[in-house]
Amino acid sequence: VFQNKINLIFVGPANWSKEYHTCSGKLQSPINIDEHNVTNVSLSPLRLIGIDNPHQSYVTNTGHTATLRTNESKAVMLSGGPLENIYVFEQLHFHWGENDHEGSEDLINNHSFPMEMHAVFYKEDYKSFNEALKHSDGLAILAYLYEVSPQPNPTYEPIVKVLPDIETMGKGKVLQEPLLLENVLVPDIAKIQDYFTYPGSLTTPPCLEVARWIDFKDHQQLSHDQLAAFRDLRNQEGDKLTHNFRPVQPLENREVLHNIL
Ligand code: SG4
Ligand code: ZN
Numbered sequence: 431v432f433q434n435k436i437n438l439i440f441v442g443p444a445n446w447s448k449e450y451h452t453c454s455g456k457l458q459s460p461i462n463i464d465e466h467n468v469t470n471v472s473l474s475p476l477r478l479i480g481i482d483n484p485h486q487s488y489v490t491n492t493g494h495t496a497t498l499r500t501n502e503s504k505a506v507m508l509s510g511g512p513l514e515n516i517y518v519f520e521q522l523h524f525h526w527g528e529n530d531h532e533g534s535e536d537l538i539n540n541h542s543f544p545m546e547m548h549a550v551f552y553k554e555d556y557k558s559f560n561e562a563l564k565h566s567d568g569l570a571i572l573a574y575l576y577e578v579s580p581q582p583n584p585t586y587e588p589i590v591k592v593l594p595d596i597e598t599m600g601k602g603k604v605l606q607e608p609l610l611l612e613n614v615l616v617p618d619i620a621k622i623q624d625y626f627t628y629p630g631s632l633t634t635p636p637c638l639e640v641a642r643w644i645d646f647k648d649h650q651q652l653s654h655d656q657l658a659a660f661r662d663l664r665n666q667e668g669d670k671l672t673h674n675f676r677p678v679q680p681l682e683n684r685e686v687l688h689n690i691l
């Protein structure tokens with residue numbers, strides 16, 4: 431039935447665990463974060479290194495999302511906060527929905543947002559992304575939530591502009607200018623220490639429970655047209671990618687921490 435991973439993704443999240451038992455595990459993502467049910471903590475500062483100079487970057491249509499990578503490996507590193515080690519930037523990608531009322535994976539107080547971006551990092555000690563996937567502390571994922579604004583957000587224009595060129599699955603395109611990841615990953619330095627964090631999983635099969643999630647409380651802005659550009663991307667079947675978020679999973683026995691300054 432499940433010919434490959436991409437097909438499986440579209441068979442629907444309810445069926446994933448038939449093929450991948452981990453998808454019904456007890457540390458699954460995404461979750462609903464109930465702000466009345468979090469533990470306030472003050473962790474050491476979260477640090478991002480290497481974001482202050484522009485990196486040549488390219489965006490690929492994977493058939494499930496648009497993924498951005500830089501040409502240089504180990505260009506950007508993450509440490510501090512809930513992390514005990516250094517994590518290396520691998521890629522970032524987006525989740526969205528059919529309209530401006532849905533699309534995010536994690537929910538806040540059961541509220542869903544039109545888009546969520548994930549910046550995926552792997553633990554440097556494991557040397558490679560694939561090796562890191564074999565360890566429970568292998569990944570750290572930064573999650574950014576978006577709301578609709580009347581004006582386009584200039585930070586995302588270089589990415590949005592190439593989307594029409596990568597409508598077909600498998601296509602990729604180098605951004606016209608090197609990208610300053612600082613604008614994307616640290617949109618407001620004053621708000622970067624305000625986040626929720628919990629242990630979770632990849633949100634696509636095989637749903638590996640290897641990720642420390644860090645969800646920023648601050649929301650970013652995108653215009654309706656910027657959001658709509660993502661919905662024109664096409665999947666393996668050639669259909670428009672209008673829904674690539676997983677529904678929330680049970681919190682089970684987990685505690686969500688809220689870091690405050
Ligand atoms: C998206 O499909 C990404 O394109 C995948 O990255 C990613 O898989 C998958 O989401 C799950 O990641 O942050 N949402 S998530 O939990 O990072 C991995 C690629 O296919 C393994 C490169
Ligand atoms: Zn994701």
